[in-house]
Amino acid sequence: MTRLDAMRAVYDRLEDCAVVTIMGAVAAELQSIGHRQNFFYLQHAMGLASSVGLGIALSRPAVPVVVFDGDGSVLMNLGGLTTLARYRPPNLLHVVFDNESLLSVGGFPTATSTGTSLAAIAAAAGVPRTADVNTIEAFVTEFEAAQRAHVLTTIVAKVDAIGPAAFVTDLGLLENRFQFQRYLQSR
Amino acid sequence: MPVSAVNSKIVFDALKEGGVRLISALPETWLVHLIRLADDDPDVTLVRLAKEEEGVGISMGAHLAGVKSAMLMQNHGFLASVNGIVSGAQLFRVPLLMLISDRGTFGERDPWQTEGGAVTEPVLAALRIPVMRLDDPARVAERIRQAQTLAYAANKPVALLLTRDLMWEDP
Numbered sequence A: 001m002t003r004l005d006a007m008r009a010v011y012d013r014l015e016d017c018a019v020v021t022i023m024g025a026v027a028a029e030l031q032s033i034g035h036r037q038n039f040f041y042l043q044h045a046m047g048l049a050s051s052v053g054l055g056i057a058l059s060r061p062a063v064p065v066v067v068f069d070g071d072g073s074v075l076m077n078l079g080g081l082t083t084l085a086r087y088r089p090p091n092l093l094h095v096v097f098d099n100e101s102l103l104s105v106g107g108f109p110t111a112t113s114t115g116t117s118l119a120a121i122a123a124a125a126g127v128p129r130t131a132d133v134n135t136i137e138a139f140v141t142e143f144e145a146a147q148r149a150h151v152l153t154t155i156v157a158k159v160d161a162i163g164p165a166a167f168v169t170d171l172g173l174l175e176n177r178f179q180f181q182r183y184l185q186s187r
Numbered sequence B: 001m002p003v004s005a006v007n008s009k010i011v012f013d014a015l016k017e018g019g020v021r022l023i024s025a026l027p028e029t030w031l032v033h034l035i036r037l038a039d040d041d042p043d044v045t046l047v048r049l050a051k052e053e054e055g056v057g058i059s060m061g062a063h064l065a066g067v068k069s070a071m072l073m074q075n076h077g078f079l080a081s082v083n084g085i086v087s088g089a090q091l092f093r094v095p096l097l098m099l100i101s102d103r104g105t106f107g108e109r110d111p112w113q114t115e116g117g118a119v120t121e122p123v124l125a126a127l128r129i130p131v132m133r134l135d136d137p138a139r140v141a142e143r144i145r146q147a148q149t150l151a152y153a154a155n156k157p158v159a160l161l162l163t164r165d166l167m168w169e170d171p
């Protein structure tokens, strides 16, 4: 499965969610499907997308929060999984697109390419619901199930190590940040 | 333990007075009372971290979601957070209120703290993070208020150093 297809398949289900993505390929792909004011692209600060999602989820329990993370980014903040698990906000859905690669900087393989399982790490960290998926159908099924369950969930989706040709878009970082804050104010 | 419970309470009350409702923390000796006060207060969400840099992301999320937060860490925790501060809070212009216990300065007995004490203020200066020292209990509330005011006006991180004079009562 490609990450682009996976995000397309759940795009309609993001409408009422605060969405936080990591930098680079994921951010550019989601914008290519269609930017919305409820999407925040954390263009840098590797590892902290899940922490930003946790901060939003704890602050606004009535707002469903979706984080689109990456394997390289999660590996940089494994301790953050234990913090997610500790506070386990039910309104947080943590998706890790695992392309076994640092795709956005040239595609060097990460440790998930040699056997590290991020879903197993998340489960061992105490995340109450975890899933490993390899197909679009399984991804959509788990995504919908997680939204219904209203329990902190980490879904690790194995995706192809391919992405867009360019990562810089014409959406300014600060434009996105203030727009997103206003969106949350309006909720 | 000669950590000042009285002055910790003054700091905590000032944070609450300033509307802080979420506090992230990673313990160190000088912070024990502050963390317990946060934990015991039903109006405050205490987030215990695995590493201080997470607190930058959590405070960013809280701010975007309309909640005032503060971060409790020692200076080595600040040093461990630098990338998140620069490529998160500063890049995206998000205010942070960092309370940093300033270990490793004059009077320090723990040898392992002594390097951090020497570089904390230079690193803050290199990052252009405005900083003030909290040393006089009578001025704590005012300085916390001023730090918050600047952080929200500038949309930037600010730091307050919790000093030995404030936090430690030598027996």
Ligand SMILES: Cc1ncc(C[n+]2csc(CCOP(=O)(O)OP(=O)(O)O)c2C)c(N)n1
Residues within 6 Å of the ligand: A022, A023, A024, A025, A026, A044, A045, A046, A069, A070, A071, A072, A073, A074, A099, A101, A102, A103, A104, A105, B083
């Ligand atoms: C601290 C830090 N180190 C290195 C980088 C450079 N960098 C930018 S994106 C990226 C890869 C991210 O990998 P992953 O989370 O797996 O997402 P992918 O690019 O594969 O979609 C790296 C290493 C960075 N932004 N920050």
